[in-house]
Amino acid sequence: MITQKPGKILTKAQLLASIGLLVCILAFKPGQFFESLALILVSCICTVVIATPFVIKLSAKVGAIDYPDERRIHTEPTARWGGLAVSAGVGAALLLTSINYMPNLRALLAGSYLVMLVGLLDDIKRVNVFVKLLVQLAACIILIADGICVTFPPAAWWGGEQMQWAVMILWIIGVTNAMNFLDGMDGLLSGLVMGMSLTYFVLALLLGSQMLAFCSLAIFGAAFAFLAFNIKPVRIFLGDSGSTFFGFFMAALSVQGSWASNNPMVSFLIPIFVLSVPIYDMIFTTVSRIFSGKVNSIRSWLEYTGKDHLHHRLESLGLTRAQVVMAICFLNLGVGLGAITLFEARTYGGFALLCQIICIYSVMALLEFLAMHRTNNMKA
Numbered sequence: 447m448i449t450q451k452p453g454k455i456l457t458k459a460q461l462l463a464s465i466g467l468l469v470c471i472l473a474f475k476p477g478q479f480f481e482s483l484a485l486i487l488v489s490c491i492c493t494v495v496i497a498t499p500f501v502i503k504l505s506a507k508v509g510a511i512d513y514p515d516e517r518r519i520h521t522e523p524t525a526r527w528g529g530l531a532v533s534a535g536v537g538a539a540l541l542l543t544s545i546n547y548m549p550n551l552r553a554l555l556a557g558s559y560l561v562m563l564v565g566l567l568d569d570i571k572r573v574n575v576f577v578k579l580l581v582q583l584a585a586c587i588i589l590i591a592d593g594i595c596v597t598f599p600p601a602a603w604w605g606g607e608q609m610q611w612a613v614m615i616l617w618i619i620g621v622t623n624a625m626n627f628l629d630g631m632d633g634l635l636s637g638l639v640m641g642m643s644l645t646y647f648v649l650a651l652l653l654g655s656q657m658l659a660f661c662s663l664a665i666f667g668a669a670f671a672f673l674a675f676n677i678k679p680v681r682i683f684l685g686d687s688g689s690t691f692f693g694f695f696m697a698a699l700s701v702q703g704s705w706a707s708n709n710p711m712v713s714f715l716i717p718i719f720v721l722s723v724p725i726y727d728m729i730f731t732t733v734s735r736i737f738s739g740k741v742n743s744i745r746s747w748l749e750y751t752g753k754d755h756l757h758h759r760l761e762s763l764g765l766t767r768a769q770v771v772m773a774i775c776f777l778n779l780g781v782g783l784g785a786i787t788l789f790e791a792r793t794y795g796g797f798a799l800l801c802q803i804i805c806i807y808s809v810m811a812l813l814e815f816l817a818m819h820r821t822n823n824m825k826a
Contacts, residue, residue, distance in 0.1 A: 485663045489538065489668045490535070490667045492539070494671035497531040498531040498674075501525065502525045506525065512526040525682040525683065528682045528687070531672060532688055533691050536665050536668045539663075540555065548660065550593065551657060554589065554698050554699075557588045557589050557698060560584065564577070565691065569686050583619065586614065596613055614701055617700075620725075621693055621725070622690055622693035624693065625689055625690070625692055627724070627728055627755065628756070629684055629688070630755055631757045632677055632771070633771050636672050637669075638775060639669040639696065640669045642696055642721065644666065644779070645720050645782035645783065645786065661699055662699070712789065715799070719788065720785050722782070726807050727755055730756070757774060759813065759814040760817070780806075781803050781806065784799050784803060
Protein backbone atom coordinates (compact mmCIF):
# COMPACT_ATOMS: atom_id res chain seq x y z
CA MET A 447 0.00 0.00 0.00
CA ILE A 448 1.12 3.55 -0.78
CA THR A 449 0.01 5.99 1.86
CA GLN A 450 -1.05 9.44 0.70
CA LYS A 451 0.25 12.00 3.15
CA PRO A 452 -0.68 15.64 3.21
CA GLY A 453 2.10 18.10 2.51
CA LYS A 454 2.77 21.65 1.52
CA ILE A 455 2.48 22.30 -2.20
CA LEU A 456 5.34 24.80 -2.18
CA THR A 457 8.22 25.14 0.26
CA LYS A 458 9.97 28.38 1.10
CA ALA A 459 13.00 27.27 -0.93
CA GLN A 460 10.80 26.64 -3.98
CA LEU A 461 9.15 30.05 -3.66
CA LEU A 462 12.52 31.78 -3.41
CA ALA A 463 13.86 29.86 -6.42
CA SER A 464 10.84 30.76 -8.54
CA ILE A 465 11.01 34.43 -7.54
CA GLY A 466 14.73 34.50 -8.36
CA LEU A 467 14.15 32.98 -11.78
CA LEU A 468 11.37 35.41 -12.62
CA VAL A 469 13.58 38.33 -11.55
CA CYS A 470 16.29 37.04 -13.93
CA ILE A 471 13.79 36.91 -16.78
CA LEU A 472 12.50 40.39 -16.07
CA ALA A 473 16.02 41.82 -15.76
CA PHE A 474 17.41 40.24 -18.95
CA LYS A 475 14.40 40.02 -21.25
CA PRO A 476 11.49 42.13 -19.94
CA GLY A 477 9.71 41.80 -23.30
CA GLN A 478 9.58 37.99 -22.94
CA PHE A 479 8.61 38.00 -19.28
CA PHE A 480 4.98 36.94 -19.70
CA GLU A 481 5.80 34.33 -22.36
CA SER A 482 8.42 32.83 -20.06
CA LEU A 483 6.09 32.99 -17.08
CA ALA A 484 3.40 31.17 -19.08
CA LEU A 485 5.87 28.41 -19.98
CA ILE A 486 6.90 27.87 -16.35
CA LEU A 487 3.30 27.88 -15.20
CA VAL A 488 2.25 25.28 -17.78
CA SER A 489 5.13 23.03 -16.76
CA CYS A 490 4.42 23.45 -13.03
CA ILE A 491 0.65 23.08 -13.23
CA CYS A 492 0.81 20.02 -15.46
CA THR A 493 3.33 18.36 -13.15
CA VAL A 494 1.94 19.26 -9.74
CA VAL A 495 -1.83 19.31 -10.39
CA ILE A 496 -2.42 16.80 -13.18
CA ALA A 497 0.46 14.42 -13.88
CA THR A 498 1.98 13.54 -10.51
CA PRO A 499 -1.23 12.69 -8.57
CA PHE A 500 -2.35 10.55 -11.52
CA VAL A 501 1.04 8.83 -11.79
CA ILE A 502 1.10 7.99 -8.06
CA LYS A 503 -2.17 6.06 -8.47
CA LEU A 504 -1.03 4.51 -11.76
CA SER A 505 2.24 3.31 -10.19
CA ALA A 506 0.31 1.38 -7.55
CA LYS A 507 -1.84 -0.30 -10.20
CA VAL A 508 1.04 -1.42 -12.44
CA GLY A 509 3.43 -2.36 -9.64
CA ALA A 510 5.95 0.43 -10.14
CA ILE A 511 6.71 0.55 -6.42
CA ASP A 512 10.04 0.97 -4.65
CA TYR A 513 10.06 -1.28 -1.57
CA PRO A 514 12.47 -0.70 1.34
CA ASP A 515 15.53 -2.95 1.67
CA GLU A 516 19.09 -2.78 2.99
CA ARG A 517 20.23 -0.72 -0.02
CA ARG A 518 17.44 1.86 0.31
CA ILE A 519 17.19 4.79 2.67
CA HIS A 520 13.39 5.03 2.66
CA THR A 521 11.17 3.03 5.00
CA GLU A 522 7.82 2.85 3.19
CA PRO A 523 6.71 1.53 -0.23
CA THR A 524 6.78 4.49 -2.61
CA ALA A 525 5.68 5.07 -6.20
CA ARG A 526 8.63 5.28 -8.58
CA TRP A 527 7.23 6.46 -11.92
CA GLY A 528 8.13 10.09 -11.33
CA GLY A 529 9.74 10.26 -14.75
CA LEU A 530 6.32 10.01 -16.35
CA ALA A 531 5.15 13.02 -14.34
CA VAL A 532 8.11 15.34 -14.97
CA SER A 533 8.33 14.42 -18.64
CA ALA A 534 4.64 15.24 -19.00
CA GLY A 535 5.24 18.68 -17.50
CA VAL A 536 8.22 19.39 -19.76
CA GLY A 537 6.48 18.09 -22.85
CA ALA A 538 3.24 19.99 -22.21
CA ALA A 539 5.06 23.28 -21.74
CA LEU A 540 7.18 22.93 -24.87
CA LEU A 541 4.44 21.45 -27.05
CA LEU A 542 2.00 24.20 -26.17
CA THR A 543 4.40 27.09 -26.53
CA SER A 544 7.25 26.52 -28.91
CA ILE A 545 7.51 23.24 -30.79
CA ASN A 546 6.34 24.69 -34.09
CA TYR A 547 9.20 27.15 -34.42
CA MET A 548 12.05 25.76 -32.33
CA PRO A 549 14.75 23.92 -34.32
CA ASN A 550 15.75 20.44 -33.12
CA LEU A 551 13.10 20.44 -30.39
CA ARG A 552 11.24 17.43 -31.76
CA ALA A 553 14.45 15.38 -31.83
CA LEU A 554 15.35 16.46 -28.29
CA LEU A 555 11.94 15.44 -26.96
CA ALA A 556 11.87 12.20 -28.97
CA GLY A 557 15.25 11.09 -27.65
CA SER A 558 14.40 12.05 -24.07
CA TYR A 559 11.05 10.24 -24.16
CA LEU A 560 12.61 7.12 -25.67
CA VAL A 561 15.09 6.94 -22.79
CA MET A 562 12.30 7.64 -20.31
CA LEU A 563 10.09 4.84 -21.68
CA VAL A 564 12.80 2.24 -21.13
CA GLY A 565 13.21 3.65 -17.64
CA LEU A 566 9.51 3.05 -17.01
CA LEU A 567 9.95 -0.61 -17.90
CA ASP A 568 13.05 -0.83 -15.71
CA ASP A 569 11.09 0.60 -12.77
CA ILE A 570 8.69 -2.36 -12.99
CA LYS A 571 11.03 -5.16 -14.04
CA ARG A 572 14.78 -4.79 -14.44
CA VAL A 573 15.86 -4.26 -18.04
CA ASN A 574 19.22 -5.62 -19.20
CA VAL A 575 21.85 -2.89 -18.87
CA PHE A 576 23.06 -3.38 -22.43
CA VAL A 577 19.50 -2.98 -23.72
CA LYS A 578 19.32 0.34 -21.86
CA LEU A 579 22.64 1.40 -23.39
CA LEU A 580 21.41 0.47 -26.87
CA VAL A 581 18.27 2.56 -26.36
CA GLN A 582 20.37 5.49 -25.16
CA LEU A 583 22.53 5.08 -28.24
CA ALA A 584 19.40 5.11 -30.43
CA ALA A 585 18.27 8.32 -28.70
CA CYS A 586 21.65 9.89 -29.48
CA ILE A 587 21.32 8.84 -33.12
CA ILE A 588 17.95 10.65 -33.26
CA LEU A 589 19.76 13.83 -32.21
CA ILE A 590 22.54 13.32 -34.75
CA ALA A 591 20.04 12.63 -37.55
CA ASP A 592 18.41 15.97 -36.79
CA GLY A 593 21.73 17.78 -37.11
CA ILE A 594 22.56 18.10 -33.40
CA CYS A 595 26.22 17.63 -32.60
CA VAL A 596 28.83 18.81 -30.15
CA THR A 597 30.32 22.23 -30.71
CA PHE A 598 33.07 21.68 -28.16
CA PRO A 599 35.79 21.34 -29.38
CA PRO A 600 35.69 21.75 -33.20
CA ALA A 601 35.64 18.71 -35.49
CA ALA A 602 39.25 19.35 -36.47
CA TRP A 603 40.31 18.35 -32.95
CA TRP A 604 38.86 14.88 -33.39
CA GLY A 605 39.82 14.22 -36.99
CA GLY A 606 36.39 14.57 -38.58
CA GLU A 607 32.64 14.66 -38.13
CA GLN A 608 32.36 10.94 -37.28
CA MET A 609 34.67 11.32 -34.29
CA GLN A 610 32.66 14.34 -33.21
CA TRP A 611 29.55 12.15 -33.22
CA ALA A 612 31.35 9.55 -31.12
CA VAL A 613 32.38 12.20 -28.59
CA MET A 614 28.77 13.41 -28.35
CA ILE A 615 27.43 9.87 -27.86
CA LEU A 616 29.93 9.13 -25.09
CA TRP A 617 29.19 12.48 -23.45
CA ILE A 618 25.40 12.14 -23.47
CA ILE A 619 25.34 8.49 -22.38
CA GLY A 620 27.91 9.22 -19.68
CA VAL A 621 25.98 12.18 -18.25
CA THR A 622 22.66 10.32 -18.49
CA ASN A 623 23.98 7.45 -16.38
CA ALA A 624 25.88 9.75 -14.01
CA MET A 625 22.60 11.52 -13.20
CA ASN A 626 20.92 8.14 -12.73
CA PHE A 627 23.63 7.00 -10.31
CA LEU A 628 23.26 10.18 -8.24
CA ASP A 629 19.52 9.78 -7.69
CA GLY A 630 19.61 8.34 -4.20
CA MET A 631 18.20 10.92 -1.80
CA ASP A 632 14.88 12.71 -1.60
CA GLY A 633 14.87 15.95 -3.57
CA LEU A 634 18.54 15.71 -4.58
CA LEU A 635 18.29 15.21 -8.32
CA SER A 636 15.35 17.58 -8.73
CA GLY A 637 17.27 20.25 -6.82
CA LEU A 638 20.36 19.70 -8.96
CA VAL A 639 18.31 19.97 -12.15
CA MET A 640 16.79 23.24 -10.92
CA GLY A 641 20.27 24.69 -10.37
CA MET A 642 21.55 23.42 -13.72
CA SER A 643 18.54 24.79 -15.59
CA LEU A 644 18.97 28.18 -13.91
CA THR A 645 22.56 28.31 -15.13
CA TYR A 646 21.54 27.19 -18.62
CA PHE A 647 18.86 29.86 -18.66
CA VAL A 648 21.26 32.70 -17.81
CA LEU A 649 23.70 31.40 -20.43
CA ALA A 650 20.83 31.24 -22.95
CA LEU A 651 20.04 34.89 -22.29
CA LEU A 652 23.69 35.82 -22.83
CA LEU A 653 23.81 33.72 -26.00
CA GLY A 654 20.45 34.89 -27.29
CA SER A 655 19.34 31.25 -27.69
CA GLN A 656 15.55 31.02 -27.49
CA MET A 657 15.49 27.22 -27.62
CA LEU A 658 17.95 26.83 -24.77
CA ALA A 659 16.05 29.40 -22.71
CA PHE A 660 12.64 27.78 -23.26
CA CYS A 661 13.91 24.25 -22.60
CA SER A 662 15.63 25.45 -19.41
CA LEU A 663 12.42 27.07 -18.18
CA ALA A 664 10.33 24.00 -18.99
CA ILE A 665 12.56 21.56 -17.14
CA PHE A 666 13.01 24.00 -14.25
CA GLY A 667 9.23 24.18 -13.84
CA ALA A 668 8.83 20.39 -13.86
CA ALA A 669 11.67 19.77 -11.37
CA PHE A 670 10.41 22.62 -9.20
CA ALA A 671 6.86 21.26 -9.09
CA PHE A 672 7.97 17.65 -8.56
CA LEU A 673 9.79 18.64 -5.37
CA ALA A 674 6.40 19.15 -3.73
CA PHE A 675 5.98 15.36 -3.87
CA ASN A 676 9.64 14.34 -3.46
CA ILE A 677 10.48 15.93 -0.11
CA LYS A 678 8.93 15.15 3.25
CA PRO A 679 6.39 13.70 3.13
CA VAL A 680 7.73 11.77 0.13
CA ARG A 681 4.98 10.39 -2.09
CA ILE A 682 6.86 9.49 -5.28
CA PHE A 683 10.41 8.92 -6.56
CA LEU A 684 11.83 9.87 -9.92
CA GLY A 685 12.83 6.27 -10.55
CA ASP A 686 15.07 5.27 -13.45
CA SER A 687 12.57 6.86 -15.82
CA GLY A 688 12.92 10.29 -14.20
CA SER A 689 16.65 10.27 -13.54
CA THR A 690 17.51 9.15 -17.08
CA PHE A 691 15.00 11.59 -18.59
CA PHE A 692 16.57 14.45 -16.65
CA GLY A 693 20.07 13.20 -17.46
CA PHE A 694 19.52 12.82 -21.19
CA PHE A 695 17.64 16.12 -21.47
CA MET A 696 20.31 18.11 -19.59
CA ALA A 697 23.15 16.42 -21.49
CA ALA A 698 21.47 17.11 -24.83
CA LEU A 699 20.95 20.76 -23.87
CA SER A 700 24.68 21.06 -23.22
CA VAL A 701 25.42 20.39 -26.90
CA GLN A 702 22.78 22.88 -28.04
CA GLY A 703 24.71 25.96 -27.05
CA SER A 704 27.46 27.40 -29.26
CA TRP A 705 29.19 28.43 -26.08
CA ALA A 706 32.26 30.04 -27.65
CA SER A 707 32.88 29.36 -31.33
CA ASN A 708 36.26 31.10 -31.28
CA ASN A 709 37.47 29.62 -27.99
CA PRO A 710 37.44 25.78 -27.83
CA MET A 711 38.67 25.77 -24.22
CA VAL A 712 35.69 27.81 -23.02
CA SER A 713 33.29 25.86 -25.21
CA PHE A 714 34.58 22.58 -23.79
CA LEU A 715 34.53 23.60 -20.12
CA ILE A 716 31.14 25.30 -19.79
CA PRO A 717 29.05 22.08 -20.01
CA ILE A 718 31.48 20.34 -17.64
CA PHE A 719 31.08 23.13 -15.09
CA VAL A 720 27.28 23.07 -15.29
CA LEU A 721 27.11 19.26 -14.93
CA SER A 722 30.12 18.97 -12.62
CA VAL A 723 28.50 17.24 -9.63
CA PRO A 724 27.23 14.10 -11.44
CA ILE A 725 30.47 13.95 -13.45
CA TYR A 726 32.58 14.15 -10.30
CA ASP A 727 30.44 11.59 -8.47
CA MET A 728 30.63 9.10 -11.35
CA ILE A 729 34.42 9.46 -11.63
CA PHE A 730 35.05 9.18 -7.89
CA THR A 731 32.75 6.20 -7.30
CA THR A 732 34.05 4.41 -10.40
CA VAL A 733 37.69 4.79 -9.39
CA SER A 734 37.02 3.78 -5.77
CA ARG A 735 35.00 0.74 -6.82
CA ILE A 736 37.68 -0.42 -9.25
CA PHE A 737 40.47 -0.07 -6.68
CA SER A 738 38.39 -1.82 -4.01
CA GLY A 739 37.55 -4.66 -6.41
CA LYS A 740 33.79 -4.06 -6.27
CA VAL A 741 33.52 -3.77 -10.04
CA ASN A 742 35.63 -5.45 -12.71
CA SER A 743 33.57 -5.13 -15.90
CA ILE A 744 31.23 -2.71 -17.66
CA ARG A 745 28.23 -4.84 -16.67
CA SER A 746 29.18 -4.92 -12.99
CA TRP A 747 29.87 -1.16 -13.09
CA LEU A 748 26.44 -0.42 -14.56
CA GLU A 749 24.60 -2.86 -12.28
CA TYR A 750 26.41 -2.11 -9.02
CA THR A 751 24.35 -0.27 -6.41
CA GLY A 752 25.75 0.76 -3.09
CA LYS A 753 25.86 3.50 -0.50
CA ASP A 754 29.14 4.96 -1.69
CA HIS A 755 28.01 8.06 -3.57
CA LEU A 756 28.72 11.65 -2.57
CA HIS A 757 25.42 12.04 -0.71
CA HIS A 758 25.99 8.81 1.24
CA ARG A 759 29.49 9.93 2.23
CA LEU A 760 28.33 13.33 3.45
CA GLU A 761 25.52 11.73 5.43
CA SER A 762 28.00 9.40 7.11
CA LEU A 763 29.94 12.47 8.27
CA GLY A 764 26.95 13.49 10.37
CA LEU A 765 24.94 15.76 8.09
CA THR A 766 21.20 15.28 7.96
CA ARG A 767 19.71 14.32 4.61
CA ALA A 768 18.25 17.80 4.17
CA GLN A 769 21.68 19.31 4.86
CA VAL A 770 23.32 16.90 2.40
CA VAL A 771 20.87 17.86 -0.36
CA MET A 772 21.38 21.57 0.33
CA ALA A 773 25.18 21.20 0.40
CA ILE A 774 25.34 19.33 -2.91
CA CYS A 775 22.86 21.66 -4.62
CA PHE A 776 24.80 24.73 -3.50
CA LEU A 777 28.04 23.07 -4.63
CA ASN A 778 26.56 22.39 -8.05
CA LEU A 779 25.12 25.90 -8.37
CA GLY A 780 28.34 27.52 -7.17
CA VAL A 781 30.46 25.68 -9.71
CA GLY A 782 27.81 26.18 -12.38
CA LEU A 783 27.93 29.93 -11.87
CA GLY A 784 31.59 29.70 -12.84
CA ALA A 785 30.36 28.76 -16.32
CA ILE A 786 28.69 32.15 -16.59
CA THR A 787 31.96 33.86 -15.65
CA LEU A 788 33.83 31.60 -18.04
CA PHE A 789 31.53 32.60 -20.88
CA GLU A 790 33.22 35.99 -21.04
CA ALA A 791 36.67 34.84 -19.92
CA ARG A 792 39.79 34.51 -22.02
CA THR A 793 41.76 31.28 -22.19
CA TYR A 794 43.81 32.13 -19.11
CA GLY A 795 40.61 32.87 -17.22
CA GLY A 796 39.37 29.43 -18.19
CA PHE A 797 42.51 27.80 -16.82
CA ALA A 798 42.14 29.73 -13.57
CA LEU A 799 38.52 28.71 -13.13
CA LEU A 800 39.36 25.12 -13.97
CA CYS A 801 42.06 25.08 -11.30
CA GLN A 802 39.62 26.63 -8.82
CA ILE A 803 37.04 23.94 -9.46
CA ILE A 804 39.65 21.18 -9.22
CA CYS A 805 40.56 22.56 -5.79
CA ILE A 806 36.89 22.57 -4.72
CA TYR A 807 36.35 18.97 -5.76
CA SER A 808 39.66 17.94 -4.20
CA VAL A 809 38.23 19.10 -0.87
CA MET A 810 35.08 17.06 -1.57
CA ALA A 811 37.24 14.02 -2.37
CA LEU A 812 39.12 14.42 0.92
CA LEU A 813 35.80 14.52 2.76
CA GLU A 814 34.72 11.36 0.96
CA PHE A 815 37.98 9.61 1.93
CA LEU A 816 37.33 10.63 5.53
CA ALA A 817 33.81 9.21 5.30
CA MET A 818 35.13 5.97 3.80
CA HIS A 819 37.68 5.64 6.59
CA ARG A 820 35.03 6.27 9.23
CA THR A 821 32.66 3.74 7.66
CA ASN A 822 35.38 1.08 7.47
CA ASN A 823 36.28 1.64 11.13
CA MET A 824 32.64 1.26 12.17
CA LYS A 825 32.36 -2.03 10.27
CA ALA A 826 35.58 -3.27 11.87
